[in-house]
Amino acid sequence: MQPDASQQKPGGTDAAAGSAKTGAAPAASAQTSESQNAAPKNSPEQGSSPQAEAPPPDDSIATIRKTVNEVHVVFTVTDKHGHYIKDLKKNDFKIVDDNKPPEEIRSFRSETDLPLQVGLLIDASNSVRDRFKFEQEAAIEFLSQTIRRKYDEAFVVGFDVTPEVTQDFTDSTEKLSIGIRSLRPGGGTAMYDALYFACRDKLLKQPQTVATRRAIILLSDGDDNQSHVTREESIEMAQRAEAVVYTISTNLTGSGSHGDKIMERIAEATGGRSYVPFQITEVANAFAAIQEELRSQYAIAYKPADFRSDGHYRTIEILAQNQKGLRIRSRHGYYAPNQ
Numbered sequence: 001m002q003p004d005a006s007q008q009k010p011g012g013t014d015a016a017a018g019s020a021k022t023g024a025a026p027a028a029s030a031q032t033s034e035s036q037n038a039a040p041k042n043s044p045e046q047g048s049s050p051q052a053e054a055p056p057p058d059d060s061i062a063t064i065r066k067t068v069n070e071v072h073v074v075f076t077v078t079d080k081h082g083h084y085i086k087d088l089k090k091n092d093f094k095i096v097d098d099n100k101p102p103e104e105i106r107s108f109r110s111e112t113d114l115p116l117q118v119g120l121l122i123d124a125s126n127s128v129r130d131r132f133k134f135e136q137e138a139a140i141e142f143l144s145q146t147i148r149r150k151y152d153e154a155f156v157v158g159f160d161v162t163p164e165v166t167q168d169f170t171d172s173t174e175k176l177s178i179g180i181r182s183l184r185p186g187g188g189t190a191m192y193d194a195l196y197f198a199c200r201d202k203l204l205k206q207p208q209t210v211a212t213r214r215a216i217i218l219l220s221d222g223d224d225n226q227s228h229v230t231r232e233e234s235i236e237m238a239q240r241a242e243a244v245v246y247t248i249s250t251n252l253t254g255s256g257s258h259g260d261k262i263m264e265r266i267a268e269a270t271g272g273r274s275y276v277p278f279q280i281t282e283v284a285n286a287f288a289a290i291q292e293e294l295r296s297q298y299a300i301a302y303k304p305a306d307f308r309s310d311g312h313y314r315t316i317e318i319l320a321q322n323q324k325g326l327r328i329r330s331r332h333g334y335y336a337p338n339q
Helices: 126-146 173-181 191-203 231-240 258-270 282-294
Strands: 071-078 093-097 104-109 116-123 153-159 163-170 213-220 243-249 298-303 313-320 327-329 333-335
Touching (some): 071 313, 093 298, 116 126, 126 173, 126 213, 126 282, 153 173, 163 191, 191 213, 191 231, 191 243, 213 258, 213 282, 231 243, 231 258, 243 258, 313 327
Parallel strands (some): 116 153, 116 213, 213 243
Antiparallel strands (some): 071 298, 071 327, 093 313, 104 298
16 A cells, blocks of 8 residues: 655755755655655745745645545557557457456546646756757647646746746746746755656646646756656656646657666656657757647546545556557556545
C-alpha cells in the first residue's frame, strides 16, 4: 500500500538562503531507486520576489481525491511504423486495472478534443545558454499552435536552481510568449524540483470543471545537480497529477547521454514520449510531433473493480484486442485516494 503524498520528509537546510523553493517532498514511492535523503524545499508563492517569505506548503492537494470512483486515462495508439491510429472503437481495447477488468466503462472518445492544461518547463540553467533563444522561439510557436482560446490553458515555468513561474495559467498565447521571452539562463539545474513543483503546486491546484487532459512539456539537458527531491519522487507527483510528460533533450548530441536516459525514464513512466534532437533545428520538429500527438489521443473513463480508497498504487494496462502490431502508450497507473 502506498503512503499518502501529504506526508512530509523532515525539513532540511537550504543552500540558497532567502530564495523561494519547491514544495515538501512526498513520502518515498515503492518505485524509488535513488537516494531518499534529500532535503525538501518550500513552495514558491507565485509572483513573489526572490526575497519574499515562502508560504507554508498546502499538502491537502497532494493526493488526487475523486467523489466518484472513476478513472480517466488518455492514451495513444501507433502502428509498427509509428503512425497514429485514430479510428479504433471501444471494443478494440481491453482495460486491466490492478490485474482485473473494470467493473464498467463509463465513456470512450477517439481523437479526443478534451480541453488541455499544459505546463511548459524550460531549463534556464547555464548549460543551455548557447541555444536558449532558439528553444524559446520553438516553444512559443508550439503554444501558439496548440492552445485554443477559451478552451485550453497553459503556464510557463523556467528553472535553474529554483522554479520561476513567468506566466500563470492563461489561454492567451501572447501572454505565454511574453512569459517565455522573459526567461534568462543562469545557475545550476534543479529539474526534478521543477517538475514536482509544476505538478503539485500548479496542476493539482488548478480547478477542473470538466474532464481535462494534463500535459507537461519538459525542455532540458536532464543533468540535474541541485534538486532536493529525487527523480522517482518527481515522477510520482506527475502520476498523482495525472500528467503526461513529454521531454525534449537540449543535449543535441544524439549519443544517449545520462541526462537523455533520465528524461526518457520520466516520459515513459507517465505515458509520454522522449525526443532527442540531433541538431538545434530539430527541437522545433519535436514540438510539432508533440502537437500532433495531442490531437491524436483516445480518452477512456471507467469504474475499477474491487476499488478501495486506501492510497494504494493501482496499475493500468490497455491492450489492443482486434489488431496485431499496435503500440499503446499510456500512464502506467494511479494512486487511489485516501479516505
